[in-house]
Amino acid sequence: MSLVGGITLKGINAYKVEVEVEVTGGLFSISIVGLPDAAVKEAKERVRASLRSLGIRVRGRVAVNLAPADVPKEGALLDLPIAVGLAEKLGSLLLREEALFLGELALDGRVRGVRGAVPAALLARELKVPLFVSSENVPEVALVEGVEAYAVNDLQELIAHLRGEGVLNRVTRMDPSELEVTAEPDFSDIKGQGAAKRALEIAAAGHHNVLLIGSPGSGKTMLARALRGVLPPLSDEELTEVMLVRSTVGLSFENSRNRPFRSVHHTSSAVAVCGGGTSLRPGEITLAHRGVLFLDEFTEFRRDLLESLRQPVEDGNIVVSRSTGSVSYPSRVLLVAACNPCPCGWKGDPLEPCRCSPTEVERYQKKMSGPILDRIDLYVSVPRLSSRELLGLEGQQGEKSSQIRKRVCNARKIQQERWSPWGYSCNAELPEKLLRKEISLKSDVRTFLQGIASSLRLSGRGLSRVMRVARTIADLEGCDNVAVPHVSEALAYRETGFLS
Amino acid sequence: MKAHQKALLLLNSLECLDARFWHFFRTRDLEPSQVWEDPSILGSLGISDNAMSHLRDAIQCDWAEREIDRSLSSGITIVTIEDDDYPSPLKKVPYAPLVMYVKGQLPGSCDLIGIVGTRRCSEYARRATMDLARTIAEKTGISVVSGGALGVDTAAHRGALEGGGKTIAVLGTGVDVPYPGKNLGLFRDIAEKGALVSEYPLETRPRPWNFPRRNRIIAGLVGRLIVSEAPLKSGAVITARYSLDLGREIWAIPGRIGESLCEGSNRLIFDGAIPLISLSEFVSILAGKDQLELFGSSSFEGTDLPGMELDEKEQEVLELLRLSGERTVDNISLEGKMSAAEVLTSLGNLTARGLVYPSGPGRWASRVI
Numbered sequence: 001m002s003l004v005g006g007i008t009l010k011g012i013n014a015y016k017v018e019v020e021v022e023v024t025g026g027l028f029s030i031s032i033v034g035l036p037d038a039a040v041k042e043a044k045e046r047v048r049a050s051l052r053s054l055g056i057r058v059r060g061r062v063a064v065n066l067a068p069a070d071v072p073k074e075g076a077l078l079d080l081p082i083a084v085g086l087a088e089k090l091g092s093l094l095l096r097e098e099a100l101f102l103g104e105l106a107l108d109g110r111v112r113g114v115r116g117a118v119p120a121a122l123l124a125r126e127l128k129v130p131l132f133v134s135s136e137n138v139p140e141v142a143l144v145e146g147v148e149a150y151a152v153n154d155l156q157e158l159i160a161h162l163r164g165e166g167v168l169n170r171v172t173r174m175d176p177s178e179l180e181v182t183a184e185p186d187f188s189d190i191k192g193q194g195a196a197k198r199a200l201e202i203a204a205a206g207h208h209n210v211l212l213i214g215s216p217g218s219g220k221t222m223l224a225r226a227l228r229g230v231l232p233p234l235s236d237e238e239l240t241e242v243m244l245v246r247s248t249v250g251l252s253f254e255n256s257r258n259r260p261f262r263s264v265h266h267t268s269s270a271v272a273v274c275g276g277g278t279s280l281r282p283g284e285i286t287l288a289h290r291g292v293l294f295l296d297e298f299t300e301f302r303r304d305l306l307e308s309l310r311q312p313v314e315d316g317n318i319v320v321s322r323s324t325g326s327v328s329y330p331s332r333v334l335l336v337a338a339c340n341p342c343p344c345g346w347k348g349d350p351l352e353p354c355r356c357s358p359t360e361v362e363r364y365q366k367k368m369s370g371p372i373l374d375r376i377d378l379y380v381s382v383p384r385l386s387s388r389e390l391l392g393l394e395g396q397q398g399e400k401s402s403q404i405r406k407r408v409c410n411a412r413k414i415q416q417e418r419w420s421p422w423g424y425s426c427n428a429e430l431p432e433k434l435l436r437k438e439i440s441l442k443s444d445v446r447t448f449l450q451g452i453a454s455s456l457r458l459s460g461r462g463l464s465r466v467m468r469v470a471r472t473i474a475d476l477e478g479c480d481n482v483a484v485p486h487v488s489e490a491l492a493y494r495e496t497g498f499l500s
Numbered sequence: 501m502k503a504h505q506k507a508l509l510l511l512n513s514l515e516c517l518d519a520r521f522w523h524f525f526r527t528r529d530l531e532p533s534q535v536w537e538d539p540s541i542l543g544s545l546g547i548s549d550n551a552m553s554h555l556r557d558a559i560q561c562d563w564a565e566r567e568i569d570r571s572l573s574s575g576i577t578i579v580t581i582e583d584d585d586y587p588s589p590l591k592k593v594p595y596a597p598l599v600m601y602v603k604g605q606l607p608g609s610c611d612l613i614g615i616v617g618t619r620r621c622s623e624y625a626r627r628a629t630m631d632l633a634r635t636i637a638e639k640t641g642i643s644v645v646s647g648g649a650l651g652v653d654t655a656a657h658r659g660a661l662e663g664g665g666k667t668i669a670v671l672g673t674g675v676d677v678p679y680p681g682k683n684l685g686l687f688r689d690i691a692e693k694g695a696l697v698s699e700y701p702l703e704t705r706p707r708p709w710n711f712p713r714r715n716r717i718i719a720g721l722v723g724r725l726i727v728s729e730a731p732l733k734s735g736a737v738i739t740a741r742y743s744l745d746l747g748r749e750i751w752a753i754p755g756r757i758g759e760s761l762c763e764g765s766n767r768l769i770f771d772g773a774i775p776l777i778s779l780s781e782f783v784s785i786l787a788g789k790d791q792l793e794l795f796g797s798s799s800f801e802g803t804d805l806p807g808m809e810l811d812e813k814e815q816e817v818l819e820l821l822r823l824s825g826e827r828t829v830d831n832i833s834l835e836g837k838m839s840a841a842e843v844l845t846s847l848g849n850l851t852a853r854g855l856v857y858p859s860g861p862g863r864w865a866s867r868v869i
Contacts, residue, residue, distance in 0.1 A: 194840030195829035195862060214861045341861050348623055348860025350826065353760060358619045358650040362682060383828040383862025393830060452852040473841075484849075489841060491848030 003095040004088065005129065006066070006081035007102060007120045008073045011280060011320075011327025012248045014119035016100070016127065017078065018067040021085040026061040032082070034066030037074040046076075047083045049107040050155050056092050072324065074279055076104035077114040080132065083155060084162070093162045100124045101158075103134040109155040113137045115250030118243050121147045132158060132168075139253045142174040143243050176236050179257045183229035185222060187401045192385055192393045196223050199380040199493055201404050204230045205411035206427040206472030209313070209335040209375050211298065211368075214382030215352070216345045220338040223382065224294045225261060227336060229401035231292070232409045233257035238290045241330060245282055245289055260291030266300040270308050275320045275329050283320075285312050286329040298337040299367040306372045309335075313375055337376065339368065349384060377428060377465050378493045411475040427472045432464045439467055440481050448484050452491065466490045507532035508580040509564040512599040513701055514551045519581055519596040521545070536564075570702055576675055577602045593720040593746060597699035600717075603675040604695035607643045607666045613786075614645045614718050614743075616736040617652025617728030622761060623859045625652060625729035628753055630659035631867065632726065632779055637665025639783045643694065645670065645722050647714065647735065648687065650680055652728045657686055666694040670717045672710035674698060679706045715739040719746055724786075726776060727752040730764035737764040740773070751776045810849075813838060817846040818855055821866040826859050 002021075007014040017034075030044040048058050064082055066073050080103035087093055102120045103111040113136025121144040124131035133141055135151040149171040152158045160166040187197055196212065200223060203210045210227075212220040234242060234257045242260060243253060262284045264273055275283035285293055293313075295301060312318035316332035342361045346352040356364070385393070415426050424430050441449070453463050467482070469490035474482045511517050524545065534541055536559045543552055558564070571578055579586050579600045588610050590596040615633060617625060629652050633644050637660045644660035646653040648669035660667040669690050671679070675698045678684045690696055699717060700710060715735055719725065719742030727750065730736035743750055750773040755762025769775045776782050810818070816836050821827055824835075833843045847864055850856040859865040 192828070192830040194833050195844060198840040198844060218861065348863065350860065350863070354620070356620070359680070361620075362650075381858060381861040381863075383830075383860070385828070385830070389828065389831065392834065396834070455854065456852055485845045488849035488852070489845040491852050492844040493848075 002085065003098045004081050004085040005098060005100045006078045007100060007116060007123060008071065008078070009075070009116045009119060009248055010071075010325065011329060012119060012244050012282065012286075013327075014116060014123040015071065016123060017071075017073060017081070019078070019081040019085040020065040020067065021082070021089045022063045022065075023059075023086075023089050024061045024063075028059060028061070030058070030062040030064065032064040032066065034064075034069045035072045036066060036078075037072065039076050040066070040073050040078050043076065043079045043082050043105075046079050046105040046107060047086060050105045050109040051083060051087060051090075053107070053109045054092075054156050054159065056087055056090055058086065058090065062086065075114065075116070076112075077102050077116055079103060079105040080111060080152075080155075080158075084158070087159055093159050095162060098127075098129050100127070100129055100131045102131065102137070103152060105155065111135075111152045111154055111158070116248055117141050118144060118240070118247035121149060122244070124149065133171075138171055139174070139255070140243055140247050141171050143176065143240060143253065145173055147171075176239055176257075179233075179239075179255070181229065181233045181258055181402075181405070182256045183226075183258045183261075183401070185226050186229060187226050187404060188398045190219065190222060190226060190398065191390060191396070193219060193223060193382065194398075195492075196380050196382050197398070197404075199378050200227050201230060201408060202469060202472050202476065202493070203227070203334065203336075203378050204232075204404075204408045205476050206377075206415070206469070207334055208377035208428045208469065208472065210337070210378045210380060211373070211376045212336065212338040212380050212382055213341055214338075215340060215347075215349050215384040218382040218384035220382055221263075221294075221296060224263075224292065224296075224336045224338060226401065227334070228259045228261050228292050230404045230408055231259050231334070232405065232412050234259055234290060242290050245286055245330070249282060249287065251287075258291075260288050261294065262288035262291070263294040263296060266295070266297045266302075268305070270302075270305050273305060274308055274312065274318055276322060278322065278324055280320055280322060280324065280327050282329045283318075285309065285318065285331045285333055288333045289330045290332060291334070293333040293335050295335070295337045298339040299364055303367070303370065306370060310372045310375065313372070335375065341381075351386060374461065377469055379495045380493060407476055410478065411472065414475045414478065415472075427468055427475070430468070432461070435464060435468055435471070439471055442481055442483070445482055445484055445487060448487060452487075456491075456494075462494070466494065469493060502582075503532040504582045505568075505578070505580050506564045507535040508582065508598045509567060509578070510535055510555060510558055512597070512699065513558055513563065514547070514554060515700070516551070517598060518594075519598065520594050522581060522598055567701060571601060574676060574702075575603065576702070579606075587721055589723065590717070590720045593716075595716055596720055597717060599699060601675045601698050601700075601702065602695050603697075604691040604693075606668065606695045606697070609643070610723075612643050612645050612668070612722045614722035614725040614739070615652065615656035615728060616646060616715075616718065616725065616730070616739045617656075617765070618730050618734050618736060618761065619649050619651035619653070620761070621651040621655075621729045623857075624865065625753070625755070625762070626655045627857055627859075627867065629655040629728045630662075632728075632753075632776075632782075633657070633659025633665075633667075634663035635779050635783050636660065636786065637663025637667075640786045641665060642786060643667055645718055647672070647711070647718060648683060648690075648696070649711075649735075650682065652736070654683060654686060656728070657690055661689055661693060668695050668697055668721070670714050670721070671696060671698040672700070672714045673706045674700050674702045674704040676702050677704060677706070711735055712738050716742045719743040719748065722748060724749045724751065726750075727765045727768055727773065729753060729755055729762045730768075731760050731762070732764045732767065734764050737768070740768055750774065751782070810853075813842060814846040814849055817843060818850055818866060821856055821864060826863045826865045828862050829864070832864075 004019045006017040081101040111134040113134040117137035121141045125147040131149040138151045141149045150168040161168045273283045312331035318331045319328045341347040342356045344355045347354040470482045470486040473486040633656045643666040645668045646656040657667045673679045675696045715738045725743045752765040752768040752773040
């Protein structure tokens with residue numbers, strides 16, 4: 001068995017690839033087998049050149065086998081194991097124990113960073129073997145606990161280390177307890193918008209999906225960006241999950257506990273959002289895992305795209321199946337959608353006249369229906385403040401995100417304790433049936449709910465939505481029972497009348 | 501089938517003749533049957549060659565007989581200007597339609613109120629119209645007439661139906677063509693509790709020139725016309741002009757100055773229409789009460805929820821909205837010194853009771869009294 005291991009990625013998981021090398025006499029050639037893609041095939045030039053830069057001459061006929069032979073291999077991350085395997089075959093070094101190598105080679109022997117370092121570290125930990133990675137990948141690998149990883153600057157260093165001469169620096173684990181939430185903008189930077197801020201606080205507390213409706217320039221995008229600042233900080237476990245996803249697409253570590261914020265443009269394809277392609281890349285919804293997925297201009301999105309978002313938003317994972325295989329990606333996101341009230345955007349604005357015909361408005365609002373809207377618990381309409389109103393708010397100091405975050409964290413803790421026997425962690429996850437059964441309502445709340453259900457003609461789903469949001473509001477206040485004011489407030493976040 | 505019915509149906513199918521032509525026809529001592537037996541005489545009455553050929557085609561294929569059969573089978577009554585059940589206010593109108601197709605039941609009383617306005621109305625106008633129509637239906641039982649279009653028209657019909665009253669929609673299409681399609685459900689309700697009315701033959705598709713023309717029927721049917729919100733160039737202003745010709749009483753709901761959406765209705769007030777400034781006053785005038793209720797003593801009712809009184813904060817928010825009109829949550833919390841959460845709690849409760857409503861993105865207003 002070859003002791004030289006590399007990895008290949010499938011989804012967000014790394015699989016071990018054994019690199020076997022044979023050198024026979026004959027004219028010089030290198031051939032790589034084992035379903036390599038173009039980047040792997042081109043490794044031969046990089047490997048040959050970098051070995052040559054160390055004075056190791058490759059002669060004869062070289063065959064490189066990447067086992068298992070029937071799994072497609074992709075990317076430049078196999079350069080390093082191929083070089084090590086070849087160097088060993090040529091007698092430059094002798095491996096005593098099995099190890100994983102990960103890195104792309106430059107022609108002068110430097111080792112470049114690659115994507116997939118975190119999954120590789122997890123695999124190395126599982127196999128209990130040392131891992132050699134480019135020093136560019138160190139920050140992300142440092143997050144993984146209990147892995148024996150070494151940072152490699154160039155091939156010469158590595159070969160010396162494997163010969164037992166020089167000793168590479170072992171990657172020390174970074175203590176995540178020092179990490180903070182540094183998300184921008186802060187809630188206190190946003191002037192006014194008390195209603196929207198309050199709604200976002202509730203959304204963060206109960207993990208409710210939100211739809212922001214407002215005219216252009218009312219601050220929908222800024223509010224959505226500020227949301228991650230009030231979400232609870234990523235736990236250690238969540239941090240690893242987030243880094244795992246980021247690492248597979250080659251995004252670097254942010255050095256904070258910020259939850260991801262991904263904004264999707266409405267022209268994006270379903271593959272870009274949900275994941276897929278021949279190499280089964282994760283989509284935006286997976287990159288937003290444990291964070292916020294923001295869909296601006298919600299009504300401009302193609303219907304089929306929104307439909308395909310529904311299942312992953314609901315289940316927290318998405319299975320991408322292609323002819324090349326199928327992988328499961330995590331996708332637990334807080335969905336924030338934003339749209340204008342009408343095509344021109346000025347419907348209901350006190351200053352700017354709306355120029356849309358009723359049919360245009362109707363057609364526009366029809367787009368806002370559909371299954372994905374069933375997953376949205378809070379509807380927030382955002383006013384565009386006139387300059388006079390803005391001036392009136394001058395000098396008002398809003399609450400800081402960190403203060404709100406404290407309340408949100410407390411509410412989350414209460415929910416976690418309450419729902420853990422059923423395996424749920426927040427109010428939004430709860431199935432309708434369980435919510436209705438377990439929510440504790442006093443008789444006055446019950447009569448109030450019955451009253452509003454008939455006077456507002458609430459559907460069954462609408463009523464559950466009100467109860468769900470009311471439960472979160474009560475949790476924010478630390479109340480065991482839902483009271484009438486909680487329900488009242490929940491009513492203010494319903495799908496509002498001016499849209500009908 | 502009576503002779504005059506067939507003759508009027510045929511003449512009506514030309515879509516350009518009205519009561520004046522029929523009087524002219526009768527004063528010439530012509531028999532109705534001559535319309536289809538000897539159409540050439542119509543040529544001498546000023547009917548164009550084009551129309552004549554259309555008429556000949558219709559006679560050729562027994563169009564009138566089939567039209568009557570079709571309406572019978574789909575429960576539509578055809579009322580001609582010669583019939584006794586032709587609405588009496590229209591009989592005195594020179595340009596009244598020759599034939600009306602009625603789906604549903606025309607109300608027995610001839611006291612009708614028309615409410616018209618733009619299709620792209622503001623949320624304020626929609627609410628005001630709805631409350632107006634509902635109150636009229638609840639307090640006076642007078643039927644509301646409108647045009648079945650989106651916006652103000654829909655609000656008027658819906659309000660009247662909600663108040664338990666009858667309502668008439670005068671359509672610009674055949675009565676069997678639901679246009680706009682969004683109002684399909686509304687039309688079904690109106691046919692049940694009122695009437696869909698049109699002068700156009702069955703299956704007439706919506707054509708732009710049909711709609712201003714049908715406005716004269718609304719003007720002719722009603723004793724009072726209320727213009728809710730209308731820009732200068734609008735069907736509602738056309739209806740008001742017809743009503744003025746007929747000497748009807750015209751009311752208009754005042755709108756903000758400088759806003760093109762209500763320029764037409766405001767202009768009507770300038771030209772002498774009565775401004776409708778209070779629902780309760782208007783209704784008491786309708787009900788024939790001698791004394792007007794003084795301003796401010798209007799009877800105001802919200803939706804009653806069992807055993808729930810408005811608390812102090814809710815009172816305060818409501819008062820603020822009544823005094824200062826449309827407000828954002830920020831305005832209210834600043835002026836009432838409350839947190840956004842408290843304001844939203846009050847607003848949620850007040851909306852459930854129907855006392856306030858969201859009037860635009862992030863803005864709230866109190867219900868029209």
